[in-house]
Amino acid sequence: MQSIMRFFVFILIAGTLIAMSYTAGKCADIAPQVPAYLLTPVGSIPPAAADPTGSRRFATTTIRQQLPLTGFWDFVADPERQGEQQGYQQKFPDPQARQWVPGSWNSVARFWNYQGDGWYRTIFNIEDEGGYRLHFGAVGLRATVWLDGKLLGSHDGGYTPFRFFLSQIKEGKHELVVRACNTTSSTTVPKKNGGWFPFGGIYRPVYLERVDQVHLDDFFIRTRLLQGGDALLQVSAQLRNATGSVVTEQLEFFVDGRRMHNSSQRITPGINSVTFELRLKQPELWSPDTPNLYMARLALGQRDDQCDRFGIKQIRTEGNRILLNGERFKLKGVNRHSDHPDWGPAIPPALVRQDLEIIKRLGANAVRHHYSPSEMFLDFCDEYGLLLMDEVPAWQLDARQLANPTVQQSIKDQFAAMVAKDINHPCIFSWSLGNEWGAGLNKDGETTETEMAGMEQVLDDLVAFARGVDSTHLLTVVNTRLVTEQAERWVDFICVNWAFFRWYGGGTELQMEGTAQEVAYLEEIHNRFPDMPIVLTEFGGSGSQAGWSNWGNAKWSEQFQARNVYESARVGLATEWLSGGCVWQLFDQRESLHRMLGPRLRGWNVKGILDCYRNPKMSYYNLQRAFNEFFPASQPEATGNR
Numbered sequence: 076m077q078s079i080m081r082f083f084v085f086i087l088i089a090g091t092l093i094a095m096s097y098t099a100g101k102c103a104d105i106a107p108q109v110p111a112y113l114l115t116p117v118g119s120i121p122p123a124a125a126d127p128t129g130s131r132r133f134a135t136t137t138i139r140q141q142l143p144l145t146g147f148w149d150f151v152a153d154p155e156r157q158g159e160q161q162g163y164q165q166k167f168p169d170p171q172a173r174q175w176v177p178g179s180w181n182s183v184a185r186f187w188n189y190q191g192d193g194w195y196r197t198i199f200n201i202e203d204e205g206g207y208r209l210h211f212g213a214v215g216l217r218a219t220v221w222l223d224g225k226l227l228g229s230h231d232g233g234y235t236p237f238r239f240f241l242s243q244i245k246e247g248k249h250e251l252v253v254r255a256c257n258t259t260s261s262t263t264v265p266k267k268n269g270g271w272f273p274f275g276g277i278y279r280p281v282y283l284e285r286v287d288q289v290h291l292d293d294f295f296i297r298t299r300l301l302q303g304g305d306a307l308l309q310v311s312a313q314l315r316n317a318t319g320s321v322v323t324e325q326l327e328f329f330v331d332g333r334r335m336h337n338s339s340q341r342i343t344p345g346i347n348s349v350t351f352e353l354r355l356k357q358p359e360l361w362s363p364d365t366p367n368l369y370m371a372r373l374a375l376g377q378r379d380d381q382c383d384r385f386g387i388k389q390i391r392t393e394g395n396r397i398l399l400n401g402e403r404f405k406l407k408g409v410n411r412h413s414d415h416p417d418w419g420p421a422i423p424p425a426l427v428r429q430d431l432e433i434i435k436r437l438g439a440n441a442v443r444h445h446y447s448p449s450e451m452f453l454d455f456c457d458e459y460g461l462l463l464m465d466e467v468p469a470w471q472l473d474a475r476q477l478a479n480p481t482v483q484q485s486i487k488d489q490f491a492a493m494v495a496k497d498i499n500h501p502c503i504f505s506w507s508l509g510n511e512w513g514a515g516l517n518k519d520g521e522t523t524e525t526e527m528a529g530m531e532q533v534l535d536d537l538v539a540f541a542r543g544v545d546s547t548h549l550l551t552v553v554n555t556r557l558v559t560e561q562a563e564r565w566v567d568f569i570c571v572n573w574a575f576f577r578w579y580g581g582g583t584e585l586q587m588e589g590t591a592q593e594v595a596y597l598e599e600i601h602n603r604f605p606d607m608p609i610v611l612t613e614f615g616g617s618g619s620q621a622g623w624s625n626w627g628n629a630k631w632s633e634q635f636q637a638r639n640v641y642e643s644a645r646v647g648l649a650t651e652w653l654s655g656g657c658v659w660q661l662f663d664q665r666e667s668l669h670r671m672l673g674p675r676l677r678g679w680n681v682k683g684i685l686d687c688y689r690n691p692k693m694s695y696y697n698l699q700r701a702f703n704e705f706f707p708a709s710q711p712e713a714t715g716n717r
């Protein structure tokens with residue numbers, strides 16, 4: 076009897092365990108949740124209009140049907156890079172896991188440090204047979220895409236979108252396979268040992284759009300403020316005709332519902348470029364204090380339309396000053412990475428918005444990114460009135476890497492893709508081709524004369540390319556010794572990443588004696604180029620472990636960092652001829668695997684004025700105070716106290 080009882084108890088326990096493990100497996104498929112610790116918005120930002128794709132703050136079309144491919148996709152890691160040879164694109168293997176898209180596999184414990192190929196697969200249904208565009212917001216760092224076993228193409232660059240036009244998708248079930256790869260080397264951009272974690276995966280939204288065989292491929296709005304207060308808009312559009320014969324269609328352009336342009340277009344098979352200009356009478360200007368936005372809609376008859384927002388502002392330099400809408404502008408900025416401990420670079424809109432709230436409450440007016448941030452982030456910058464220093468992720472390349480044609484091509488491609496993605500946003504302050512090339516500013520003598528000469532040529536070529544892509548925004552290359560020696564040849568303003576109090580190479584205590592030398596260094600650049608603006612693209616950089624308080628101002632304490640940030644802001648913002656700068660950095664961020672040791676803690680760069688979960692450190696409040704004291708809103712022309 077007892078043994079029968081034991082048998083039943085055994086069956087009961089075993090059954091419960093099996094049921095539990097089954098449910099646990101299912102639980103893994105619960106969509107990630109946004110925590111409820113959000114700051115209440117202080118600004119009068121309107122709620123987002125319905126954008127089914129989840130990428131923007133407004134609907135980008137009134138005609139196209141959009142089908143987001145958000146959700147769990149099957150996933151297999153492929154460290155040996157055997158997948159293509161083994162035909163994963165035709166017959167996807169048994170998945171190892173299911174990954175949330177948009178998301179990064181590096182946000183999931185099992186693949187936390189994984190760098191290699193990662194294969195994704197999803198199945199979708201098409202009811203309305205016809206033409207579609209398949210849009211990827213960004214895949215880290217390179218992607219190859221197959222639909223129903225057929226190769227669609229590849230994309231290099233983890234921070235810019237790409238898309239495919241599919242002239243005919245049949246009714247029924249379809250299989251989409253993506254191979255993402257986040258390995259880095261000396262010839263990739265970003266390179267190996269970069270300053271941030273090279274996240275892998277499909278981490279910005281993916282969606283399909285139902286389009287006509289004749290449709291708008293893209294459109295760009297360049298604005299120019301004219302004397303007298305009117306603005307000139309130059310609209311350039313690309314129209315695609317996949318019908319094989321000439322089509323005539325009406326092209327209309329609306330601003331806030333008013334029709335501003337109407338022309339009949341003869342559209343030949345292939346891609347057609349159309350440009351037209353129009354005048355906007357006495358527009359309300361965009362600025363950090365008055366972020367006025369206009370909604371544009373470009374329509375191709377009843378076949379297609381695209382909507383985008385724009386704003387009118389003017390940024391130019393005059394001597395060593397930067398002028399925004401005719402008035403002196405100094406940057407009170409922060410450096411930010413697209414990084415969150417739970418989300419990696421796929422930060423959900425509510426948390427992106429919280430980052431903007433944190434930046435605004437700091438009293439800042441600008442943000443710098445080492446690579447082009449998500450479209451959602453840019454939309455919020457437009458709304459909150461924050462200027463963005465946009466950059467190609469060509470970070471700390473040495474002369475040899477720069478001499479490599481593959482690297483040069485990647486910089487060009489990523490520059491052009493960044494401009495195409497971001498140019499309509501009024502928040503764009505400047506483009507940067509990269510950060511700390513060659514010997515950098517502080518490491519004299521590491522580059523030979525021949526290498527220097529080579530770098531000059533590469534700079535000539537890259538700058539000529541960049542100016543050809545867009546000449547309506549300021550251009551720079553950040554903190555590069557060569558550029559600082561011949562600034563006028565290449566850039567519109569000089570950018571210095573400025574270490575203070577000997578954080579790098581100093582001892583364990585705050586070291587004041589280095590300060591005079593660092594200040595003298597800035598003066599030297601200013602004396603060499605008295606008529607060029609200088610921005611401290613990074614200031615105050617010093618790590619602190621959140622919560623570590625210390626009487627003695629020792630390194631890694633919140634006190635050390637808070638003092639460093641305040642003092643560098645004092646010099647950076649209050650010195651008359653400087654055009655302000657951006658603190659290094661907004662919040663703690665994950666480093667690349669190769670930079671775990673050295674001046675890092677647990678593989679994290681802890682120079683944030685907030686910790687990785689956005690809890691403020693002492694330095695956040697010190698910077699807020701510095702922004703207030705040295706640069707009160709009512710007195711944009713802060714005069715120096717040095």
Ligand code: ADA
Nearest residue numbers: 270510511572613616680682
């Ligand atoms: C450089 C670099 C940053 C960051 C910083 C640091 O200034 O531009 O990306 O790596 O150093 O924290 O050391």
